[in-house]
Amino acid sequence: MGGSLKNLAKRLNQPIEFNNSRLTAVGLLLLLLTVVFLGAIYPLLNLGREYREKAEDLRFRLNRLQQVADTREALTQRLERIQAMARKNDAFLPTNTAALASADLQTRIKQIVSEAGGELSSTQVIPERAEENAVRIGIKLRMTGSTAVLRQVLHRFEAGKPSLFIENLNIRPIRMPRNPRDKNPVIEDRLSVDFDVIGYMQAP
Structure with missing residues (x-):
């Protein structure tokens, strides 16, 4: 009877030992898989994610640069048109040096006064x-003429193109010697006039 009980106990213990061994093996396998995943696969996954993020960032920058490159030509053409319009602006003296601008202004003054x-x-x-x-x-000038002449000269300067401006206007009547025998002298309309003519040249 005692022997039978011992054999029965052994038989009952065998499945328990088998189950414990299987659980241990499964646990070790899971642990090994976890170690492999954390040590090898997980870093690779992180590295792949970093590469994807860098690739997205580079694509974004490339798109931005492409947009800038696409708009550069249009902006350059617009700037050239603006500069061409500015060069054609008839409000400025049509020269590109101060010496030429002064000579051009003097020529205009002589023509208008004459x-x-x-x-x-x-x-x-x-x-x-x-x-x-x-x-x-600027040109400082002195001229003589009648009131009507002066009015016409000033109008020509301020109403024409390029735009010219009058500054420091000084008008003096020219007194002619009178003949004592002339009882009804005619007062001659003659003026001496000083003023500055100012024009503008576009900065080079």
């Missing part, structure tokens, strides 16, 4: 001066 019937006594170049995006060109 066509109005005045007499140009002298001209003097005023030193040029930079003002914002332009260069100020």
Whole structure:
């Protein structure tokens, strides 16, 4: 009887030992898989994600650069059109150096005074001066003529192109000697006039 009980106990213990061994093996296998995953596969997954993120960032930058490159040509053409329009702006003296601008302004002054019937006594170049995006060109002149002549000269300067401005206007009547025997002298309308003519040249 005692022997039978011992054999029965052994038989009962055998499945229990088998189950424990299987569980241990499964646990070790899971542990091994976890170690392999953490040690090899997980870093590879992280590395792949980093590469994907870098690739997305590079694609974004490439798209931005492509957009800039696409708009550069349009902006360049627009800038060239603006510069061409500025060069054609008839408000400025049509020259690119101060010396040429002064010479051009003197020629215009002589022509305007002569066509109005005045007499140009002298001209003097005023030193040029930079003002914002332009260069100020000036000529100081002295002329003689009647009131009507002066009015026409001033109108021609301020109403024509390029835009010219009058500064420091000084008008003096010219007194002619009177004949004591002339009981009804005629007062002659003759003026001596000094003023500055100012024009602008585009800054180079």
